[in-house]
Structure formats: C-alpha cells, structure tokens
Amino acid sequence: MAVMTYIDAITSALREEMARDERVFMIGEDIGAMGGVFKATKGLQEEFGSARVIDSPLAEGIIISSSIGAAMAGMRPVPEIQFADFIAPAMDSIVEQAAKLRYRSAGTQTCPLTVRVCYGGGVGGGLYHSQTNTSWFIHTPGLIVVAPSSPYDAKGLLKAAIRNDDPVLFFEHKKLYRSVKEEVPAEDYTIPLMKAAVKRKGSDVTAISHGYMLQLTLQAAEKMHKEQGAEVEVIDLRTLAPLDKDTFLESVARTSRAVVVHEANRTLGIGAEISAIIAEEAFDCLDAPIARVTGPDIPAVPASPPLENFYMPSVERIVAALERTLEY
Amino acid sequence: MAVMTYIDAITSALREEMARDERVFMIGEDIGAMGGVFKATKGLQEEFGSARVIDSPLAEGIIISSSIGAAMAGMRPVPEIQFADFIAPAMDSIVEQAAKLRYRSAGTQTCPLTVRVCYGGGVGGGLYHSQTNTSWFIHTPGLIVVAPSSPYDAKGLLKAAIRNDDPVLFFEHKKLYRSVKEEVPAEDYTIPLMKAAVKRKGSDVTAISHGYMLQLTLQAAEKMHKEQGAEVEVIDLRTLAPLDKDTFLESVARTSRAVVVHEANRTLGIGAEISAIIAEEAFDCLDAPIARVTGPDIPAVPASPPLENFYMPSVERIVAALERTLEY
Amino acid sequence: MTHPPYTGSSDELHRLAAFDTHAPLEEGTLGKLYSYMLKCRTVEERIRLLYRQGRFSGNYFSAVGQEATEVGATMDLLPEDTVAPSHRNFVTHIMKGTPLKLMFAHIFLRKASPDQGRCAQAHCGYAPLNIITPASTIAAQLAIGTGVALANKMQKKMSVVVALSGEGSTSLGLWHESLNFAGVQQLPIVFILENNLWAESVPAQLQSAVADFSIKAQAYGMRGITVDGNDVVAVYKAAQEAIYGARQGVGPTLIECKTYRWYGHSEIDPAKYRPVGELEYWKSRDPIPAMERYLTERGFWADSWKQELLAEFEREIDEAIEFAEKSPYPDPVDALDHVFSFSIRERELNRKVWAPQVAVMV
Amino acid sequence: MTHPPYTGSSDELHRLAAFDTHAPLEEGTLGKLYSYMLKCRTVEERIRLLYRQGRFSGNYFSAVGQEATEVGATMDLLPEDTVAPSHRNFVTHIMKGTPLKLMFAHIFLRKASPDQGRCAQAHCGYAPLNIITPASTIAAQLAIGTGVALANKMQKKMSVVVALSGEGSTSLGLWHESLNFAGVQQLPIVFILENNLWAESVPAQLQSAVADFSIKAQAYGMRGITVDGNDVVAVYKAAQEAIYGARQGVGPTLIECKTYRWYGHSEIDPAKYRPVGELEYWKSRDPIPAMERYLTERGFWADSWKQELLAEFEREIDEAIEFAEKSPYPDPVDALDHVFSFSIRERELNRKVWAPQVAVMV
Numbered sequence A, B: 001m002a003v004m005t006y007i008d009a010i011t012s013a014l015r016e017e018m019a020r021d022e023r024v025f026m027i028g029e030d031i032g033a034m035g036g037v038f039k040a041t042k043g044l045q046e047e048f049g050s051a052r053v054i055d056s057p058l059a060e061g062i063i064i065s066s067s068i069g070a071a072m073a074g075m076r077p078v079p080e081i082q083f084a085d086f087i088a089p090a091m092d093s094i095v096e097q098a099a100k101l102r103y104r105s106a107g108t109q110t111c112p113l114t115v116r117v118c119y120g121g122g123v124g125g126g127l128y129h130s131q132t133n134t135s136w137f138i139h140t141p142g143l144i145v146v147a148p149s150s151p152y153d154a155k156g157l158l159k160a161a162i163r164n165d166d167p168v169l170f171f172e173h174k175k176l177y178r179s180v181k182e183e184v185p186a187e188d189y190t191i192p193l194m195k196a197a198v199k200r201k202g203s204d205v206t207a208i209s210h211g212y213m214l215q216l217t218l219q220a221a222e223k224m225h226k227e228q229g230a231e232v233e234v235i236d237l238r239t240l241a242p243l244d245k246d247t248f249l250e251s252v253a254r255t256s257r258a259v260v261v262h263e264a265n266r267t268l269g270i271g272a273e274i275s276a277i278i279a280e281e282a283f284d285c286l287d288a289p290i291a292r293v294t295g296p297d298i299p300a301v302p303a304s305p306p307l308e309n310f311y312m313p314s315v316e317r318i319v320a321a322l323e324r325t326l327e328y
Numbered sequence C, D: 001m002t003h004p005p006y007t008g009s010s011d012e013l014h015r016l017a018a019f020d021t022h023a024p025l026e027e028g029t030l031g032k033l034y035s036y037m038l039k040c041r042t043v044e045e046r047i048r049l050l051y052r053q054g055r056f057s058g059n060y061f062s063a064v065g066q067e068a069t070e071v072g073a074t075m076d077l078l079p080e081d082t083v084a085p086s087h088r089n090f091v092t093h094i095m096k097g098t099p100l101k102l103m104f105a106h107i108f109l110r111k112a113s114p115d116q117g118r119c120a121q122a123h124c125g126y127a128p129l130n131i132i133t134p135a136s137t138i139a140a141q142l143a144i145g146t147g148v149a150l151a152n153k154m155q156k157k158m159s160v161v162v163a164l165s166g167e168g169s170t171s172l173g174l175w176h177e178s179l180n181f182a183g184v185q186q187l188p189i190v191f192i193l194e195n196n197l198w199a200e201s202v203p204a205q206l207q208s209a210v211a212d213f214s215i216k217a218q219a220y221g222m223r224g225i226t227v228d229g230n231d232v233v234a235v236y237k238a239a240q241e242a243i244y245g246a247r248q249g250v251g252p253t254l255i256e257c258k259t260y261r262w263y264g265h266s267e268i269d270p271a272k273y274r275p276v277g278e279l280e281y282w283k284s285r286d287p288i289p290a291m292e293r294y295l296t297e298r299g300f301w302a303d304s305w306k307q308e309l310l311a312e313f314e315r316e317i318d319e320a321i322e323f324a325e326k327s328p329y330p331d332p333v334d335a336l337d338h339v340f341s342f343s344i345r346e347r348e349l350n351r352k353v354w355a356p357q358v359a360v361m362v
C-alpha cells in the first residue's frame, strides 16, 4: 500500500499494463518526450521506447482511427486526448467507427482500445480547457464510458479498461489529478467496469454522482451528517455507460429520495438519464421530486473566476438540494 | 393554400428566403446541379446561380466552418449536411465553434446559420443512412435544434430558423419527405421557434414526441380513441432545444400521466430530459411512471428489414405504453 | 525516417520477390487480370439487374467501368494483407476471395452475410480475409487501414494495407490526417485514389484546385504517381511496385488512377449532371475490350475463352443467388447482438420495476 | 477558376496600389516594422512578468522570438480586413490597433475585456477591428476565416483575411479542409504558417514528413512560399504581395515563415524537450537586433530612438495595466449572458413547480 495521487495512480496503471502486455501501446500529443501536459505518461517513453509511446501529429482523428486499426490488428492501444475540449475532431472516429465496428461486422472485427481523456473545470482553464462532454458518448451504444473519482478507482478501472475488449472512454478529471490522495495497493488489481460503488452508506436520501463532483458530494453528505444528522447515501457511478442502474435503484427504493450531481450542463447531462430511469422504474418508491445539481446550460466554463464559480456546482448547492429533497 | 409534401415545403421555404434576402445562400454536397440527394434544393442553383447555391467539396467541417465565417461577415448561410450520419466530421465546427462563438465573444461576433440535416430511419438505409443523433446538439447550449413533423411546420419553422440570429440545426426526417402531405398557405408565414404545439387535445394521458414519431404517436392516439375511448393529448415538441417545457408540463399537470416517444436510442435521448424535467418540476402531478418509447440502445439502425423493424418504435409499441400508463 | 525491412514468416517471403516494373508480365498474370475484370463486371451487372428487378431492398454502388483499377490495385494480395474498401469497392471481395455466396447473402441482407444483415449493400467487410468492414463515412476506412499498417509495422509483419478512396474523399480532413500520419511513420500502406471524375454529382474540379490528385502526395513526403486507371497492366505494375516497397519498409505510396464510373453514383442516380459525350468517350476506353486487344496482340486471347469464363461466372453467380435468396433473414431480436463483447439482451428485454422498501434504520 | 477583381469602396482603393516586391521599402515602413516588433516584444515580456508575479490567474502563450513573422504578416492591414489568430497571436491586437487597455483587461479576465472575461488569455478577438475570437481548437479560426473570405468574395469586397497557424496545426483535418476549399473557391485569404519547429513538445518532423511546409500549397493548387520568418522585411514583402493578389482576386497564398519561439509552449512549460544549443542559435538570430543592424546600415536607426520608443511603450503598458487591474470582474451571473440572441436568465434562475390540476373533461 502506498498513498498516491490520482495522476500517479494513472501513471502506474499505464506502466504496469505496458509491462504486462506488449500489445499495449500509447499514442497522443506530447505524451512522449514531455510525458503529457499533466505528466500522466511521464517516464514511459524512456522506459518503453518511442515505438510504444508515440508522439502523434496534432490530429485527434487519426490518433483514434489509427488506434482502431491497430486494435483490429491485435494491439491494445491507449490513445490520449489531451483535453476533452479537443475531442470533437475525433468524433467520427470515436462515435461512428470505434463504437460501431463490432456491431457493423457482427462481432468479427473489434477494437479494444482505451481512450484517455482529460476533462473538467475548476482549475481556471476557461472555455476550452474545462469541458465535460461525456454525454455525447454516454448516448452512444457500443462505448463504455468510465469516470473515476479517486486514485484507487482510477488505477483499478484503468487496468480493467485496458484489459476489456470494448472501446472504453476513460475520463480523468484534471482537478482531481493532484488534489486527492488515497491508499493504493502495490499488487495488481482491477475494479469491474459497469459497477457503481456505494461510497457512503445512508438511509435518508440517495445522492448519485461521479468524478470530481463525487468528492464534493461526499463533503456535502458529511456536512449534512454533522450539521443536521441526516444520512446521505452517496453512490459513485464510476462507469457512466452502460449504467449500473441496479445499484442506485436499490438505494432509492430504500431512501425514497434522490439527488443527482454532475458537472456537465444540465440538459441531457447524465442526470437526465438517471432521473428518467428512476421515474420509470422506481416510481412507486419516490417520496420527493428528483433533484439535479448540475452545470448551467451555458456553452462552457468561462475563465474569469466569478464566472467559473458560477458554473461549477458547489458543496453549498449540493447541500441545498439535499435539504430541499429531504424536507419535501 | 396548396397541399404539399414535407420536402416541397422545405424547397419552397428555401426558395422564398433566398428571394427575400440576398444574404441567404446555401452550401453543401450535391445541392447544386443535382438539387440534393433528396431533391430538397431542386432548381435553386438554376434560379439563384452557383455562387449562392454552392456545391462544396466533400468536407463537412469546412461546410459548417465556412458558413460560420460567412455568417460572421454578414451572410445568412443555410448549409446542408447530406445525412445526419455524416455530421460527426463537422462536430468541432458545430459544437465548439457555431454554438460558442456568440458566447466567447460576449455577443460581439455571431453566426446566424441554419444547418439542414437529413436524419432518421424507416427507409432501409442501414447503419449509416438512418441515424438520429439530435442528442449531441440538444446537450449543447448555444444551439437551437428544430425537428418538424409536418409540411406546414417544416416550412414555417425553416423560415423562422433562417431569420433567427442564432445557429439552428434543422433536422428533416427523410421518411417524412414524401409520406406526409398537408395544406400549406401560399402567403409568407413563420412559426415561432422554441414553441411546442398541441397536435391533439386529450385529458387522459400526455404523449410527447416529434418528427416522424409524432405521426406514429398521432396514429396511436387515434387508435386509443377508437378502440378504448381514451383521450391522448399529443404534444409535438417541434423545437428540441431549448425546450418549451411549459407546454408539456401544463399538459401533464392536467393528465397526470406522460409517455415520451422518440426514435433516437433510449439512453440520453430527448426522452431522458423530458422525464427528468417532469420528475423534478411536476412531481406532484404524476399518477404513473413516465414511460419512454424509444429506439433500443444499439449503435444504429441495421439494414436488414427484420432488424430495422426491431429498431423502429411502432404504433403498437406506443399504444402498449399508453395503455400501461393509463392502467397504472 | 526509414525503417529496417519487415521480417515476415518464411512462407510469406518466397512470394515477395522484388517486383520489376520494366519486365513484361507473364501470360498467367495477364490472363488473371483479364478474367478478374470480366468477373467483376459480370457480378456487378448481375447485382444491378437484381436491383432493377426489385429482388433486394436497398441500393448498390457499382464500379462498372473502373475494373482495371479495382483489379489491378488489389490482385495478388496475400490473405494476411488488409484491404480498406470504400462504398465502391464491393468487387474487392472477388479479388480477395470472399465466397460469392456470402457476397450475395450480403446483397440480400441475410443472416448468412459477413455482417449478418447489418450494413447496407455498399459496405461489406470480411474478417477471415482481412477486408475491413467499412462505415459509410468517407475516408473512415482509410484511417482505420492506416492503423492496421501501424500495427503491421509494430508487429514487424510484412503484410501491407491497400486503402481505396475516390477523388471526392480527398477533401475530407480524415483523408489528410491519414496520409500525413502514414508519411510521418513511413507505414506499409498503399493509397489507391480512384479518380473517376465525379463524387456523386460534384465534378473533380470542385473538390480540389489540382489537375492530378497524386500531387497531394508531396504534402506528405510520400511518393505519388498518376496512372491510367483504365489500363489494368499499368495499374497492376504501379500497385505491385508500391506494395513491394511497402513490404520492404520504404513507406507509403499514393497512386491516382484516372478512370470513370459508367452508371450513376448509385442505382437511384440517373447521373443527369454529366456533360453530353462524356460517358461515350469513356465507354470507348472500356478497360475490358482494351485488355482483349492487348492480349490478342500477344496471342493470349480468344472469344471462346471469354465465353467459357462468362459461362462459369454466370453459373457461380446463379448458385450464389440461389443460396442467398433461400437463406433466412436475421431474427428481429438479433439486432441486440454484438454491441459489446458481452450480451445486452437481458438488459434491453427485461426491465425490472422497483417497489418501495422500508428504510433500514441506522 | 479565376475571378474578376473585387470592387471596393473608393477610399479603400487608393490604399491598394500594386505592391512591388522588388522596390526597396520606404523609411517609414521600415521604421514601423521595427517599432512594432519592439512593442510586441515589450508587451509580451511584460505579460510574462505579470504572470510570474502571480498578478493574473491563467496562462500565456508568447510569440517572443517570432516578432518578425507576427509583425511582417499583419502590418498595414485595413480595419475591414480580418485576422484569424491562433493561441500564439495575441500581439495581432497591437498590429490591428486594439487598445492596450482592452488587451490587458483580457489578460486580467475583467468585464472590460472584449469577451467580458470568458476566454482564457491565449484567445482574444475584437469585433470592431475584425479580429476573430478564436477557440482554442487548433485550425478552427483558420476555417472560420476561410468563411469570412468567402463572404468577402460574395459581397465583392476588397477586404482580405490573414489566417495564422503553426506548423503543428497543419496536421489537423480542418486545416486541410480550409486550404483545399480556399483553393477551389480562389478565396481572398493569406495563410501564414508560423513554423517555429515545435508544437508544444512535438518537433516538426513528427508532424509531417516534409522539410518545407509551404510545399503543402501544391496539394491545393495554391501558391506557396517559404520565407525566413525572422526577417521582417522578407515576411512583409511576401505578405504584402499575397495580400495585394488576394484583393485583386487571384486567390489564396500559403506563406511558411520559419521562426522560433524562445520560451516554452506556455508559461508553465520549461521546454526541456529542446536540444542543447537550439535556443542559443535562434537567439543569435533575434529579429530585433537584426533589424537594428539593417536600419543602421541604412542610417535609419539610433539607440536614442529605441529608448524613446521603449519609454513610450512602457508608459502605455503601465497605464493599461492600471486600468485593467482597477477594472471590475464580471458578476457571477453574467455567465448566463450571450448564450443566444435572447436572454436565458429568467429560464435558468427561476424554475416554476407545477401542481396537479383537475383534468378538464372532453
């Protein structure tokens, strides 16, 4: 066991998977000599060579499409998209190719690849270095979308993703990279994909979140406990698609109340799907409206501090929604 | 008044807007000499010349981005994306540029453009000529997403879109092009964007839909009336983003029951947002779970007839959901 | 950047002797080029007939008129070699050896097709022979093919990739990203650019302000040549040289083949946008009679041989059609298969409903 | 395709006499080129200092070392002309005439900035002078600039567009789509390709297998030249000739300027990936002293003049910084403005809750 940051957990998962399986390789912008803009791949090119840690041209489409082809031909690519804000040029490659290759070939051609994507706000990155565009991919059958909230999960899920035979989009929250530390086992371990985790037990209300917002949700739950004695059950989705709905439905069946927290803008953020599932499949369990605490419906996170603060859901806003839901 | 098909309504809207405003121009693949793969732009290049009806290179990114620039410089472009399945190469241009230009320039640079997109299944087009990917854009603040269900609406909404100062994505359902006819006034008229329409009055249950599915929903409502005397209120969203939620919330407040019908796959289709809004803002009104009748969560609509039929929501499935909701 | 030659298995190696573009082709090769062209034409004309007879639902994109390019560019590939076809390269299957029965099962959208009825007619792959199942999205298969070439290089295989695209496709961003990356990485891939003058209704001069599209190779530090795409011998020689080079690790080549599609973009396109006389001109350059004259001059051709070949092809096609038409459609619920490596049937077909439970006290 | 020359307003016309690349530049022009370089350098070094002092939050991407290209490519544009800047072209504002106060308000993310604090420091537009507000997405501003050029052509204006991008940007699909479209439509646009050898940490030879990036122009049927990007006179002459041509309707040009950025990609990048000696070599080719020597040879330069200029620039900068630092931040709720042409404040801030009503009987 060692206490690790989220980014160290990611680096060590990458290193161990590269060492374990020579089919694993990486491709992306600045991942080689520089070790990535956030240093997630630091030292890996030195260790594994420039043929397995490829500094690509500045072209997201071919980063992903060449990974698809290589995966089809037996490799296990782990391409990196430097910022989620720059994933759109690879949209066709991800959504029309990676997500649909297995389907369109009736299972005879497949592309096991793990696309690492750095996303999220709260670090003053402005409109084009803060985005959360997970919804495009959650809406795309054929993709597994993962978004860990802690170092332990990040490492175990990344390894599971690399070993999985489906295309995985692995969203790493940049605000978490160095702000959260946790014990991480020295031994090899994986965490099953498509399994949510109950990160805090509670009986009064279910709060459902993931990523950086999960950390704020835990803080809000702690506050509710200390200040009001209310017990919030906190569920970390971990995988956003396909959703592990049983875990949150079972919880809502017990608590009768649900609050969803996410950073993406409100309309068709993951919260919409969770609300809709609850409203359809656990309707009788509900004693209160399902609240959503989300980013506002504005195009992206603006740079100026007051504007960014306005965008980001906060512990206070989560507490307010929990209170409203409990009091209903 | 003349009885018109959906596609004729679109062609006449385009012709009239081009004649009315010389800033209006069109750009896209095969829209000129050929008049478009579905003949939506038939005759327009002859009438307005090849400088205003531009046959573009095969490159969706520059079709949209050049339209953005032209719009910024005072024109009113109406670019065409031949099939929704080929919109992904323009993802960055639409979502990162068009949707965000006004915002990132604090309102000083804008791009009034209307992107016409042909979408939808039911015509045997297979995986890449049948897609409904409206959700990506509904989730993107800064874009208006329109999806008319009838000739009258198509003409009035397209004119309104072209005259509007925001980027509009105008989704035309290919199955509707020649299958629906309706009286369309000879005089100039527009239909306000962001206003849903009650297409059938009813007091027992609210069915919310749009596009081709709206037509099936109307048939299902008629069937429910004839066979069971149940009165289904049918709401046509017409604009999918920003959503006119008041119209359906008001209806659900009366009927206490809601069924959403759409063609996009289930997870994070527009139905998710509608359910979530109802579950949050009209919770007390509800007497039954909110049902969603949608495409299944598979990557796209397969070509073989039995598979396509499996994908497409049908009158029978809509009726079944209405019955279930009414009996609850 | 140059790389050491790839090392393949020894049974591959004996087939990979250096290709001498100046040496005349052997009789066997010439005959094969001819008979493949004839077969491609025969198969596609039959598919077109079936379409007009309403025997299958969908559409078809024929390469009739372009056989010299289709055949010359892809003949003599090894099974391990990959083909990245576009919508107009269905006959690639004939070249690679996909059974005609499966090809027709695909045309008829049956369960027996390689994709079990999922893709529309234009798009078909075949995994056992390394034909990539293409999307419809232009240039996508080319980019994926580039990735296969990257894997071949990493795995030190001698296999090559032949990726086909039309002149219209060159306008798309991903086409550029693919060739650029192949150039930087010196990948074992041959890009065949079929310039048939039209992209649907759009003429080549509205795609790009260049006369010879092979000049685009220069932007990628890659060899580029233009050949007469209706001269099967010229195409074959150019392709073989490029393929041989790619196997040896000298990197990618772009070959523009100037040719012409006789019919509309697809079976529903009357192609009215074409100038008068253009089709007639190109029909006068039909690659099949041209090759007949070429072979006749060398004493390798006789009409009786052609008739034998045609009879054989027709028989094979009849059998394949019979197989396909008799073979079942997929079950509706098969639509739920092959979304992931695990099944989603249970999840999609059975939704459980949750009832309230008494909250557990803490 | 060629087009008739554009017809502009007559007060534009007198400024658009044919540019003679062989004629020596006038003293005034030379002095302007020099003083602009000095100003750009001074402004950017100050911004870098402010960053290190922690006086603003964010980051900055300086073009220090590249002034000859920045200045030579964009000097003497008309207000009606459009500039499409990338992340490294903040000094474009100096060239176009954006008030320094607004530039610093942008650096400090204040409400008074042209975008009211929305974009990060690297990205800034200014509508009154037709500077496109760039996204961060590489090549996006170039594609939008291409659209502005299309509008200029349609509206028969003589205005041109100058679009800037780095050598790294050339790899992206949209870069290709833009140049290709500009070539087909013969648009009045000049593409300035600043080849500063690095795209973040990636060297030019991993972007593309070409030595001179201007060769890429050939793929688009466009004129392409490579100039010494540290020679402000050479850049200016090449740009003026291309701009003049574009105004006359002869279409686009690609100009590669070979230059070098002195510092890291941004202020947080120590640029350790660079080979030893590279920076020193390029510092020895600093465009500013080079121009001082050039001017001195012609008797146009004196250190006293330089000191005067510097003093003036520093004063102007001090004022601008004072203005900016004193100016207020936007209100948090301003984040809701300028999403659409209509306001969403009401919708976002007040959500009504619906109560059940008695159903109306039909």
Ligand SMILES: Cc1ncc(C[n+]2csc(CCOP(=O)(O)OP(=O)(O)O)c2C)c(N)n1
Binding pocket: B029, B058, B060, B082, B086, B089, C087, C088, C136, C137, C138, C165, C166, C167, C168, C169, C170, C172, C194, C196, C198, C199, C200, C265
């Ligand atoms: C990204 C994308 N845009 C548009 C289309 C529609 N489309 C299919 S084929 C085609 C023309 C292709 O022309 P070319 O590349 O020259 O190939 P050809 O059909 O002539 O063989 C178009 C526009 C598509 N399949 N993909």
Ligand SMILES: Cc1ncc(C[n+]2csc(CCOP(=O)(O)OP(=O)(O)O)c2C)c(N)n1
Binding pocket: A029, A058, A060, A082, A086, A089, D087, D088, D136, D137, D138, D165, D166, D167, D168, D169, D170, D172, D194, D196, D198, D199, D200, D265
């Ligand atoms: C589509 C996209 N991908 C990645 C990035 C991140 N990024 C910003 S600048 C840059 C390098 C640009 O290099 P170059 O074009 O040479 O310009 P320079 O920085 O050298 O001026 C990268 C990779 C981006 N902004 N957009």
Ligand SMILES: [Mg+2]
Binding pocket: C166, C167, C168, C194, C195, C196, C197, C198, C199, C200
């Ligand atoms: Mg073509």
Ligand SMILES: [Mg+2]
Binding pocket: D166, D167, D168, D194, D195, D196, D197, D198, D199, D200
């Ligand atoms: Mg650079």
